[in-house]
Amino acid sequence: MDRALEMQVFCTVVDKGTFVSAAQALEMSKAAISRYVSGLEERLGARLLHRTTRRLSLTDEGRQFYHQAKDVLAMMDAAEEAVSSAAPEPTGVLRVNAPVSFGVLHLGPIWADFMTAFPKIELDISLNDRLVDLVEEGFDAAVRIARMENSSLVGRRLASTRMCLCASPEYLKQHPPVTTLADLTEHGVVAYTNFSSGNDWSFEGPNGVQSVRTRSVVRCNNGDTCRSITLAGGGISLQPSFMVAEDLRTGALVEILPEFRSIELGVYIVYPSRKHLPPKVRALVNFLSERFARPSWGQ
Template sequence: MDRALEMLVFCTVVDKGSFIAAVEPLDMSKAAVSRHVGALESRLGVRLLHRTTRRLSLTEEGRVFYQQAREVLSLMDAAEGAAASGSEEPAGVLRVNAPLSFGIQHLAPLWATFMKAHPRIELDVMLNDRLVDLVEEGFDVAVRIARMDSSSLVGRQFARTRMRACASPDYLSRHPAVERPADLLAHKVIAYSHLASRNEWTFTGAEGDVTVPTVSSVRCNNGDTCRAIGLSGGGIIFQPSFLVHGDLRRGDLVEVCPAYRSFELGIYAVYPSRKHLAPKVRALINFLVAQFADTHWDD
C-alpha cells in the first residue's frame, strides 16, 4: 500500500476530526479511509488514534507521527509545486483572507517580496477575524490560526504559535501574584472575543491540564487592542506568541503562571480543495512555508 497515501489519509482524518468527514476531501469511501489508517497502524505496530463512538483523539505516538507526516507531505507538495511552476506561470487575481493582527504584523511586510517573485499575480487581500466561507465569498486562500485537530481545516500548516497569558510589570506590581491558573480567579482579565474556549483559559502543568473560568473587565474582538490595554497596565491578556513575543523579550510584558504552558495553535494556509490546485495558490502556499520556516516565536 502507498505509504504517502497512508500518511495523507491519516493526516486528513486528524484534520477533519473523523473518518466520515475525511471522505469528501479524500474522494474515497469510509471503508477505504479506515482501511488505510488501519494498514498504517499495523505497519508501524502502534495505535495512532483513540476511537470512541463520539470522537477521535491522537495517542502520544499519533501526535508525534502526525507532526512528522505533515512535514513530509509539505515537502512533497513543495517538490510538486516547484515542478509545476516550470510549466505554468502563476497569474491572475489571488484573493486572500487573513486575521487582522497576523495580517498586519507578519504578512504585510512580505507582500512586496511575493509580488516581485510573481509579477503576473494581482493580490486582493482582506483582513478580518471573522471565519469566512472560502467558496461562498470567493477566496482562493485563507490564513487560519487554530488547534491542529480542528475539523474545519483543509490545507498546509506553515507556522505555529502558543497562547501566552501575560501582563505589564506595572499591573503585576499592583495586584496579587499569578503563579498558578487558579490565581486568575482574583483578577479581571482582558478577554478576546474570538477565543474558541470563550472565557475559559487552559494550561498544562505538572498536574496535567487545568482550565479556569475567567471574568473580564474588557472584551474585544481584536488582539492588538487587547495587547495595547495589557501594555498600558490594564490587566492580564491571553494572546498568541506571534503577537506578544517582542513585548515578552523586552520585558514590557511578563508571562504569568510561569510553571505552566498554554495550548499551541497551528497557522494554516487553507484552500477549498486539494484537487487541481491553481499555480497562483500553490505559489502563495510555498512562499508562506519558505518565509516562516525559521520562525520561533516561543524561544
C-alpha cells in the same frame, strides 16, 4: 503498501471526520479506507484514532503524525510542481484572507517581496477575525491560527504560536501577586472575545492540566486592542506569542507563571482543495512556508 497513500487516506479521514466521508472523497470503499488506517497503525505500532460509534478523535500520537503527514504530502506536491515543465507562470488575482493582527504584524511587511517575486499576480487581501468560507466567499487561500485537525480544508502548517499569560510591570506592582493559577481569580483579565474557551483558561503545569475560571474586566474582538490595554496596565491577558514576543523581550510585558503552559496553536495556510492547485496559490504556499520556517516570535 504505498506509504504516501497511507498518509493521504489517514489525513483525509481526519479532515472529513468519518471513514464514509473519506471513502467518498477518495472514491474508495469504506473497507479499503479502514484497511489502510489499520495497516498504518499496525506498521507504526501506535493507535492514531479513537473510534466510537458516534465520532472519531485523534490520539496524541495521531495528532503528531497528522501534522507531520500533512507537511509531507504538501512537500510532495511542491516537489512535483517544481519540476513540471508544463507549470504555467503564476498569474491573475489572488484573494487572500488573514486574521487582522497577524496580517498587519507579520504579513504586511512581506507582501512587497511576494509582489516582486511574482509580478503577474494581483493581490486582493482581506483582514478580519471571523472564520470566512473560502468557497462561498471566493477566497483562493487563507491564513488561519487554530487547531486544524477537524477542518475539511487542506493546507500547510507554517509555524506554531503559544498563548502567553502576561501583564505589564506597572499592573503587577499595583495588584496582589500571582503565585498560583488560583490567584488569577483575584484579578481582572483582558479577554479576547473570539477565544474559544471563553473565561475558562486551561494550562499544563507540573501536576498536569489545570483550569481556572477568570473574571473579565473588558472584552474585545480585536487582539491589538487587548494587547494595548494590557500594555497600559489594564489587566492580565492571554496573548499569542506572535503578538507579544517583542514586548516580553523588552520587558514591556512580563510573563506570569511561565511554568504553566497554555494551548499551542498552529499557523496554517489553507485552501479548498489539493487537486489542481492553481500556480498562484502554489506560489503563495511556497513563499509563506519559506518566510515562516523560522518565525521571529519563536527565536
